[in-house]
Amino acid sequence: MISKYSKWYHPYKPASDYKKKVAYFSMEFGIDQSFNIYSGGLGFLAGSHMRSGYELKQNMIGIGMLWKYGYYDQARNEDQTLRTEFNEKHFDFLEDTGIEVEVKLHDNPHVKVRAYVLKPEVFGTVPMYFLSTYVDGNDHLSRSITNHLYDSNPVTRVSQSIVLGIGGAKVVEALGGADTYHLNEGHALPAFYYLRDRGVKKDQMVFTTHTPEKAGNEEREARHLNRCGFFGRSLSNDELQNEMVNGDMINYTISALRMSKKANGVSKLHAIVANDMWKDYYGVSDIIPITNAQNQNFWQDQSIKSAWLDKNADAYQSRKHELKRELFDEVAHQTGKEFDPNVLTFVWARRFAAYKRADLLLHDFDRFKRLITNKKYPVQIIWAGKPYPFDYYAIDVFNHLVHQSKNEPNLAVLVGYEIDLSKKLKCGSDIWLNTPRITREASGTSGMTAAMNGSVNVSTNDGWIPEFEKDGENCFVLPALDHNLPVWDQDSIDADNLYNILETKVIPTYYDNPQKWQDIVFSAMDDVIPEFTSRRMADDYYKMLF
Numbered sequence: 001m002i003s004k005y006s007k008w009y010h011p012y013k014p015a016s017d018y019k020k021k022v023a024y025f026s027m028e029f030g031i032d033q034s035f036n037i038y039s040g041g042l043g044f045l046a047g048s049h050m051r052s053g054y055e056l057k058q059n060m061i062g063i064g065m066l067w068k069y070g071y072y073d074q075a076r077n078e079d080q081t082l083r084t085e086f087n088e089k090h091f092d093f094l095e096d097t098g099i100e101v102e103v104k105l106h107d108n109p110h111v112k113v114r115a116y117v118l119k120p121e122v123f124g125t126v127p128m129y130f131l132s133t134y135v136d137g138n139d140h141l142s143r144s145i146t147n148h149l150y151d152s153n154p155v156t157r158v159s160q161s162i163v164l165g166i167g168g169a170k171v172v173e174a175l176g177g178a179d180t181y182h183l184n185e186g187h188a189l190p191a192f193y194y195l196r197d198r199g200v201k202k203d204q205m206v207f208t209t210h211t212p213e214k215a216g217n218e219e220r221e222a223r224h225l226n227r228c229g230f231f232g233r234s235l236s237n238d239e240l241q242n243e244m245v246n247g248d249m250i251n252y253t254i255s256a257l258r259m260s261k262k263a264n265g266v267s268k269l270h271a272i273v274a275n276d277m278w279k280d281y282y283g284v285s286d287i288i289p290i291t292n293a294q295n296q297n298f299w300q301d302q303s304i305k306s307a308w309l310d311k312n313a314d315a316y317q318s319r320k321h322e323l324k325r326e327l328f329d330e331v332a333h334q335t336g337k338e339f340d341p342n343v344l345t346f347v348w349a350r351r352f353a354a355y356k357r358a359d360l361l362l363h364d365f366d367r368f369k370r371l372i373t374n375k376k377y378p379v380q381i382i383w384a385g386k387p388y389p390f391d392y393y394a395i396d397v398f399n400h401l402v403h404q405s406k407n408e409p410n411l412a413v414l415v416g417y418e419i420d421l422s423k424k425l426k427c428g429s430d431i432w433l434n435t436p437r438i439t440r441e442a443s444g445t446s447g448m449t450a451a452m453n454g455s456v457n458v459s460t461n462d463g464w465i466p467e468f469e470k471d472g473e474n475c476f477v478l479p480a481l482d483h484n485l486p487v488w489d490q491d492s493i494d495a496d497n498l499y500n501i502l503e504t505k506v507i508p509t510y511y512d513n514p515q516k517w518q519d520i521v522f523s524a525m526d527d528v529i530p531e532f533t534s535r536r537m538a539d540d541y542y543k544m545l546f
Contacts, residue, residue, distance in 0.1 A: 003095065003097055003098060003117070005095065005097050005117040005119065005127060006097045006098050006099055006174070006175070007175055007176055008021060008061070008175045008176040008177075009127065010057075010059065010120070010126070010127065011120050011121070012057045013057070014057055014058065014059035015056060015057040015058070017539075017542060017543075018053075018056060018057060018058035018059055018060070018542050019059055020059060020179045020180055020542070020546055021059050021060075021176075021177070021178045021179040021180070022058070022059065022060040022061070022178060022179065022180045022181075022182055022542075022546050023060075023061055023063055023168075023172045023178040023180070023181050023182065024046075024049070024050075024053075024060055024061065024062050024063065024182045024184060025063045025064075025164060025165070025168055025181070025182065025183050025184060025187075025188035025191060026042070026043075026046040026062065026063070026064055026184035026185065026187075026188075027042075027064070027065060027149070027150075027160070027164060027184075027185065027187040027188070028042055028043035028046065028064065028065075028071075028149055029043055029046045029047050029050065029062060029064045029128065030043035030044040030045075030046065030047040030419060031047045031050065031051075031118070031123050031125060031128075032047075032123050032419065033418055033419040033420040034091075034093075035091060035093075035118075035123070036070050036071070036089065036418055036419075037064075037065070037066065037067045037070050037071070037089070037130075037149065038070075038071065038149070038418075039071045039149055039150060039351070039386065039388075040350065040351040040385075040386060041350065041351060041444070041445060041446070042184070042185065042210060044294065044419075044422075044445060044446075045184075045266075045292050045294070045443075045445055046062070046064075046184055047125075047295075048293065048294045048295035048298065048299075048445075048534040048537075049184075049534055049537065049538055049541075050062050050125035050126050050128060051123075051124055051125050051295045051297070051298055051534065052295055052533075052534040052535045052537065052538040053125070053126040053538050054120055054124050054125050054126050055124070055297070055535060056535060056538055056539065058126060058538060058542065060126045061126055061127045061128065061129060061172075061175070061178075062118075062125065062126060062127070062128035062129065063128075063129050063131070063164070063168040063171065063172065063188075064128060064129070064130050064131070064164070065130060065131050065132075065146055065149070065160065065163070065164055066091075066094070066116055066130035066131060066132040066134075066146060067089070067146060067147070067148060067149045068088060068089065068132070068134055068146060068147045068148075069086040069087065069088060069089065069147050069148050070086075070087075070089050070148075070149065071148075071149045071150070071386070071389075072084045072085060072086055072148075072386075072389050073085040073086070073087050073416075074386055074415040074416050074417060075415060076415055080402050080406065080413075081398075081399040081402055081403075082387070082395055082398050082399055082402075082415070084389040086148065093118070093119075093122045094116040094117065094118055094130065095116060095117050095119060096114070096116055097115045097116060097117050097129065099114070099115040099129075099171055099174045099175075100112055100113065100114050100115070100135070101113050101115075101167055101170035101171055101174065102170075103162055103163060103166045103167045103170070103229065104229040104232075105142065105145075105159050105162055105163075105228065105229050106155075106159075106227065106228055106229060108139070108142060111133060111138060111142045111145075111163075112133065112135040112137055112138050112142075113131050113132070113133055113135070113163055113167035113170075113171070114131070114132050114133075114134075114135045115129045115130070115131055115171045115174075116129070116130045116131075116132065117129055117130075118130065129168075129171055129175075131146065131163055131164065131167050131168060131171065132146045133145045133146045133163060134146060144156070145159045145160055145163055146160070146163065150388065152389075152390045154220070155228070157218075158220065158224075158225065158228045158230060159228065160187070161187050161188060161189060161190055161230070161252075162190045162228065162229055162230055164187060164188045164190075164191075165187075165188040165189055165190030165191035165192070165193075165194065166190045166191060166193075166194045166229075166232050168188060168191055169181070169191040169194050169195055169198075170194075173198075178204075179204060179546075180204055180205075180206060180546045181195060181200065181204060181205050181206070182206050182207070182208070182541075182545070182546065183205075183206075183207045183208065183256055183260075184208050184210075185208065185209070185210050185216070186207070186209070186217065186218060186252030186253050186255075186256050187218075187252070189230075189252045189255055189256055190230050190231065190232060192205055192255070192256060192259045192260075193230070193231040193232050193259075194231075194232035196259060197232055197233065202259060202260070202261050203261040204261070205259055205260050205261060206260050206261060206262050206263065206264075206545050206546060207256040207257060207259075207260040207262075207263040207264075207285075208263065208264050208265075208266065208290075208545075209253055209256075209257075209263060209264075209265055209266075209274055209287065209442075210266055210442050210443070211442045212270070212273050212274065212277060212439065212440060212442060213353075213355065213440065217251060217252065217253040218251070218252040218253075219246065219249045219250065219251045219252070220249065220250055220252075221248060221249060221250075222240050222243060222244050222248050222249060222250045223240065223248065225250055226240055230250075231243075243255060245281060253278070254278060254281050254284060257278060257281075257283075257284035257285050257287070258281075258283045258284055258285070260285045261285065262285055262286065262288065262545055263284075263285045263286070263287045263288070264287060264288050264289065264290040264541075264544070264545055265287050265288070265289050265290075265442065266289075266290065266291060266292040266442050266443035267289060267291045267292065267442060267443040267463050267464045267466075267467065268289040268291065268466070268467055269439070269462065269463065269466055270289065270442040270443060270463065271287050271288060271289035273439050273442075274287045274442075275287050288544060288545070290537065290540045290541060290544060290545060291443060291464055291467060291532070291537070292442075292443040292444075292445050292464065292537065293445065293448060293531075293532045293533050293534045293536060293537035294445050294448050294449045294452075294532070294533065294534055295533065295534045295535075296452060296529060296530070296533040296534075296535070299423065299426070299449040299452055299453075300449070300452040300453060300529075301319065301323065301427050301453055303315070303319040304316065304319055304320070304323075304427070304452075304453050304454055305452075307319060308454075308522055308525045311522060313518045316454065316518070316521070316522075317518075320454055321341050323424075323427040323428045323453070324339075324341035324345065324428045325341050325428075326424060326427070326428060327339075327345075327382075327424045327425060327427070327428025327429070328340075328341060328428070330414065330421065330424055331382065331412045331414065334412070334414055334415065334416075335405075335412045335413075335414075337409055337410075337412055338409075339380050339410070339412070340378075340380070343378045343379065343380050343410070344377070344378070344379050344380070344430050344431065344507060344510045344511070345379070345380045345381075345382065345428070345429050345430050345431065346379060346380070346381045346382070346429065346430070346431040346433055346458075347381075347382045347383075347384070347425045347426075347428075347429035347431065347432060347433065347450075347455070348361075348381075348382075348383050348384075348385075348433040348434075348435070349382070349383065349384040349385050349417060349421075349422065349425045349446065350385050350434075350444075350446050351385055351386060351387070351388075352385045352386065352387035352388075352391070352394040352395075352397060352398055353387075353388075353391070353394060354393060354394065354397075355436055355437045355440040355441070356435065356436050356441070357435045357436065357437065357491065357494075358383060358385065358397055358398070358401065358435075359397050359400060359401060360435040360491065360494060360495055360498065361381070361433070361435075361495075361498065362401075362404065363491055363492065363495035364495055364496070364499065367499050368499075371499065371502065371503070372408060372410055372411065374507075376511075377507045377508065377511055378410070379410065379507065380410045380411075380412075381410065381411050381412070382411075382412045382413075382414060382425065382429070383398075383401050383405075383412070383413045383414070384413070384414040384415070384417045384421060384425060385398070385417050386417050398413070401413050422446070422449075425450075426446070426449050426450040426452075426453045426455055427453045427454075427455075429450065429455040430454075430455060430456065430510065431455065431456055431458055431506065432446065432447050432450035432451070432455040432456065432457050432458070432459075433458055433459075434446070434447050434457060434458070434459035434460065434462075434465070435459070435460060435494070435498070436460055436462050436463070437460070437462075437483065437487070437490055437491075437494075438460050438461060438462040438480070438481070438483045439462065439483045440462065441460075441462045441463040442463060443463045443464050444462070444463040444464055444465075445464070445532075447459060447464070447465070448464065448528055448532040451468075451474075451475075451524040451525060451527075451528040451532075452525060452528055452529065454521045454524075454525070456474075456475060456476070456506075456517075456520055456521060456524060457469075457474075457475040457476070457524070458475070458476045458477075458498070458501065458502070458506060459475060459476075459477055459478065460477070460478045460494060461477050461478065461480055464532065465477065467531075468527055468528065468531075468532065470523070470527070472505065472520075473519075473520065473523055474520060474523040474524040474526075474527050475520075475524060476501050476505055476506050478494055478497045478498060478501065479497055481493050481494065
């Protein structure tokens, strides 16, 4: 029996503003805790987009990868430091569509790719199709391509892009084709090469760039990609030369920008930075801003929402106290420490990467010690987040924080940073620390969902924050600095400003002026909703990009 999900299908009639058929390609989607095939912010963002697409009745589908081992499971060694585990996942809620396509990978012209559908009624998303090479008839190497999200083997990474891009484009063709093909980051770039050869026009291809970080803008040797089957066919030397930049390289972002009718950055500031980054390359499309956002219905606690809508401070504080206790149960479970819900609680939680500076609070260690031992103004601090499993510098920072927190009763480092823990941290914290070096964070969205739940942002003025901030009224923002300064100087200045803001503004306001604090909490919710919800974002994509 042929499933209705083996053709382009939605369980609703698409709304009149969203009739255009859009296929949304992303290497990761964060949909639900039980579907843990994502690494972090990019996945959370894509998941919220799929949820809001469903809520708005958009004629969109998602195309992703079914990672057999997910990203990784975060555990601890005997000394509490980070241990990475790779455990096989099973998702019984996925349905085999019966759609199977073939892609050419390296010297194998017949690698099978199977599509599994996540139906809208499971988690409240648009229909989503997840691709696997763990298929009967594939050899061992081919079957292993969809084992690990962001595999550390560079040849496997290239193969993953080909499966998502070309395999995904062929699945969309089998479903009836799309009016617009959207790449959420450059991972699925082979889709554009394949579609171009199939007669799909430039005005049907759009692209979102998410980061100014070099590691997020893949660049690989052109002849190697050609041998791998990256372009859907073997390009001639002249054709290949036309695609090369920076010597003999293919830059995924530049190629996507050249083939797109339009592209977007993920905040107003990021669009400026991105246009400047790529302005010297011919033929690239303009990059407009569509600021990232998150799904309010999924991320905001309903009791917090009701208290905010009623502006009922008592109801808010009662619920916040409960949410802090739920978070602190997790702290006790993992660390044996008893945190106090009456104490001001900071959280730093996101992907561990050097530019995000998880350890900025420890930059001046003597001052840090004074902060965490102040009897008049006590604080509690929690860190959480997943380093890339082979980013040994980031893992070292994580482990350094573990060691520093061991003998301090009011410090904790948590593992298992996925959707459930992320919710607990955002709902149970009073302060959301956001410390990237400015111009390096394209958007950042964790602070949006934190603000939805009454956690006040203390942040550098980067990413989405310049569009939101009213310093001292809905958040606290570090003063601007020259981002061209040496990194050490930037860190010293930002750390000094962070201590000053915490010592003279944030902490005294919380303890000495609770009415002012409550005003800041409610003002932040007023300003983050609906402007930084994914209903607005999903609507913007149709109006401005698709």
